[in-house]
Amino acid sequence: MFDFNFQEIQPILKVENLNKLFGFNKGCQNINFELFPGEVLAIVGESGSGKSTLLNSLSGHEQPDSGDVIYHAKNEQDYSLYKINESERRLLMRTELGFVHQNPRDGLRLRISAGGNIGERLMAVGERHYGDIRSKGENWLEQVEINSDRIDEQPRFFSGGMQQRLQIARTLVTHPRLVFMDEPTGGLDVSVQARLLDLIRQLVQKHQLAVVLVTHDLSVARLLAHRIIVMKQSEIVETGLTDQVLDDPQHPYSQLLVSSILN
Amino acid sequence: MNNATQLTPALEVKNITKTFTLHQQQGVAYTVLDDFSFSLNRGECLVLNGPSGQGKSTALKILYANYLPDSGEVWFHFNNHSVELYSSNTHQVVYLRENHIGYVSQFLRVIPRVSALDIVAEPLISQGFDESASRDNAAELLTRLNIPEKLWSLSPYTFSGGEQQRINIARGFIKPVPFLFLDEPTASLDEKNKQVVLELINEFKQNGTAVVGIFHDADIRQDLADKIIDL
């Protein structure tokens, strides 16, 4: 008993000198960090600080001006997301990465059935057997607390919270190892937010996901993240364990953010 | 256990200094800990003592990397390993916390929608233990701490201060750990439950856990302390 069995493991994501600017201090610059398997990292900061730009660059959606995003894949190979060719990148994004948009309309097809939304992702990674796809769809609807008898309904008739849960099912059905989320509870009522956060917390733990989560809500970061990055005007001003940054913030801007929340 | 491990302390704290700088308040700065050091063996209990506001909680939080010191070192020694908290990356610190440190903060942080039983069981489940076995352990501890079974499935959100504190204690004591940090765990408890907590701490000490604690009651300090530091 009481042995220290910490395994030296490889980071799943390495970000080196990443820059993507749309104008002076608009976007993200000088970004460096590593993310480990199973680790949840929250990017916080006020609106316009560059959180979404950074997330889009990390996730393969936005070519940076310079710098490197290196993904350590399931096959133990490193892939520099913007140095590999487009089709390789698309393949990784379909199979090993996932993205949950703030607005479910950006991550769902509202006019095809709930089951079709989930099944489409499975077919994109090569599943063909209709019965398997349907039963996985039902299983994932239940995992996100949607009654599986709604599998044939179109999500345009769902509530905002349900749409967001469906988007999460659609993202996780292919078992990505690294999931990016941009303000996943952003547009929702507070009571709906609590339920969704609880669901995300459980799914992340159950499936041992690595997550990069953008939020401007520090209580979301407190609940979900192991570690926080604080951004201000396109740069990282502080990073550390979530409870350390929130309980003992060092940078003037982090102190301002923390002191502005009501306890 | 061989002699060599008995001679090495379990926990070594070297020259910790901690200053708070309040940037939102004209940059006012005050030093709370100055050259704070101690070492502690397996199975021993160190009590941090002193009036309110002297930095007892700050010192404990620094042992857990909850507060960041200006300088100094915190060494955790295991059978064949030594880890220094502030030269480890956050990923290693999370691992150390999840697997090797029990921490009972002064107040329970309620997780929305999670039942008392699950809050207590969670440190085991997140280490990969079987969920129902973890809940059985949690139930056993809640029974020992006299939390009525009808409360187990509820969120502790509406519980009394004393009940919340016992949930917090149960969560801190659910897994066997070599290091245990306690911030006034008995503050809002009645005599009967204080005795249960005392028993629990003594069981951990007997299993070789190094304990650092802050205790309101003089008789509890007396009972547990192998070392006392006055702040």
Ligand SMILES: Nc1ncnc2c1ncn2[C@@H]1O[C@H](COP(=O)(O)OP(=O)(O)O)[C@@H](O)[C@H]1O
């Ligand atoms: N495609 C774009 N074209 C031009 N400017 C952009 C674009 N995307 C973002 N920006 C600008 O970059 C800055 C950072 O935006 P964003 O990353 O969305 O911030 P956040 O997510 O933190 O609110 C903002 O000033 C925004 O207007």
Ligand SMILES: Nc1ncnc2c1ncn2[C@@H]1O[C@H](COP(=O)(O)OP(=O)(O)O)[C@@H](O)[C@H]1O
């Ligand atoms: N996060 C913090 N930021 C600024 N000052 C703090 C913080 N935490 C504690 N302090 C200050 O440090 C001093 C010691 O506090 P604390 O360690 O809680 O004392 P004790 O536990 O001995 O009562 C107090 O003056 C307190 O206000």
Ligand SMILES: [Mg+2]
């Ligand atoms: Mg954004």
Ligand SMILES: [Mg+2]
């Ligand atoms: Mg205190």
